Amino acid sequence: MSDEFPDSTLRTIGAGSEIDAGKRPHSIDGLESYAVMSIGLTKIFRRGERDEGLVAVRDVSFACSKGEVFGLLGPNGAGKTTTLRMLSTVLRPTIGTARVAGSDVRRAPQHVRASIGFLSGNTRLYPRLSVRETLEFFGRLHGFEGSELDGRVAHVIDALDMHEFADRRLERLSTGMAQKANIGRTLLHDPPVLVLDEPTSGLDVLGAAAMIDFVAEMRQRGKTVIFSTHVLTEAERLCDRIGILNNGRLHAVGSLDELRIRTGKEFLDQIFLSLVREDDASGGSDR
């Protein structure tokens, strides 16, 4: 599992590059070995042509190898959701680009969407469809038909133990059941990359535990998982590597051991606080 970009790439992407709204994305060809690669992702929200805008995410670069679980940690408003939305093509990067499952988010957003499973508190399912209809709808859009579609739907219902409510409309399901259905639609097309934005947010203890088990299982199955959270115990338990986002910047990236060495702290909450304070002290809050 390689943690670093090749040197030539680092030079190409220009870490710490100036924010220039007109700048085109850098070349990222030849880096297919990574499942996810973010290169100088920057997002500026502007209200008009003359507005200087709010820099929500600034020059975020990292790479995830296939089968890796990567956690994005950060306080509220750090830019986690914006980064994940850019990776999943909901938002367009102002500068920089990313390659997800072999497709460029700028050049082929539709292919990116077909290759990922995205789950967040904002991605609810259609209430008037049943669980089975929902899975069939997503399956058809991903190009499955006939017996293959039926097989996949049956497999997901079986795997997530949804037989009891598979033909019930989503509007009549409990939060936990709906979350299971949501996980089901994320997995139906067997995407190589899963992007989970605070997946345990709003869930009760049992639901959150089931979600953690789900991420652990995905790791065992060799999926690449990027997930954001501010529950540090989740990250500590699941992540191969962790990125600390603060004030829109990716302040530190590494495995838990690497971060321990860097900060001299033992536990993740101490490491996190240390890095965030260090960033704030160095003027990182100046957006």
Next chain:
Amino acid sequence: MSSRFLKPTLRIYWAKELRSLLRDRNIVVYGLLLPLFLYPLLLFALSEVRALTAGMRERMEPAIAVADLPELETRLHEVVPPPRTFPLTGGAGEALASGVADLVIARSHGNGRLIVSHDSSSGPSRIALERFAPVIEKWRRQAESTALARATGWVERHEPTFVDTSEKTDSTRILLATLLPLILIVMCTFGATWPAIELTAGERERSTAETTFLLPLTRQDVALGKTLAVTSAAFVTLCVHLFAMLIAAGPLIAQVRGGTASIPSLAWQSLPLVLCFGLLLSLVFGTLFMLAGSYAKTFREAQAFVTPLQLLMMLPAILTLLPSATLDATTAWIPIFNAGLAFRAALLGDIDVQATATTLLSLSLCALLCFRTTVRRLSDTSFALGFADSDGIREKWS
């Protein structure tokens, strides 16, 4: 609108949106069931009211106080059923107020003019006036003619007689062709409103808009799928209304005006043209209401945005009721107004090819403009997230 011309993924998305819409109780009730039951129920209610009032009139024996007018009194008794007449003893107001008389006919003490008094706040008094006013008027005219003939030798044949050569079915046909376009346009706006709000503000309120943006479809396809679903729903509502009115409108108008209860002989061979106008109108209303709904955060807010727009759309349709409104080279360019007039002309079989073609062109341009604007808006990230994905760069993002 054949689905064969659409991409398979777009077809799947359109079908899903339609399925969701058809499971919305409000859309089914207002769009499909209401039109099917509205007109037959209206017909039933009207016939019941008519029978009831007719029965009441039959049973009623109006009391008319007549002051020294024996000729007129004789005429009044010719009406079936005849009224009860009696000589007026006191004042007219007193007789009416006490309920002794429903109508008082007397001559003025000063100039001798005939005065017919009634109490408009009393139902029997109103009915008595309605029934006997024509008799009194006819008596007056005959009395005048006779007096004039005696004095001047004036011959009654100079008195004009107005004759309506049209049959009752013809006037019913024209009335139906005038009313039907208005009702169709109004109902089409109703048919488009709920689905348009449901697929825009409804999605945002339920937090499913971001899910939709994550589907492996281009954003244009998502917007197109929504537009197709709303247009289909509005068009189906229009068709159901047309069908229901076809069955019920003839008897309904016959109930109101009297006459035959068969379906009036409208130029139904123009139906494809009527449906074509209907489809374009559905597209215009659907896209406009979606556009308004896309700026709302909640369903209720969207209703507040769409309702004034809906009323605005109805206004040109109401103007088509003006007798002077006709489809010509100028009016054919005014969207919605032209559709109403073209509907009417088509239903009467009175098609002016040039004006109809202009109407089609004008409506198509209007639909295209609304469609493009709406697709652009629904393709925008701000529709899904509630804030603008604006970074100053104009770039295609699908």
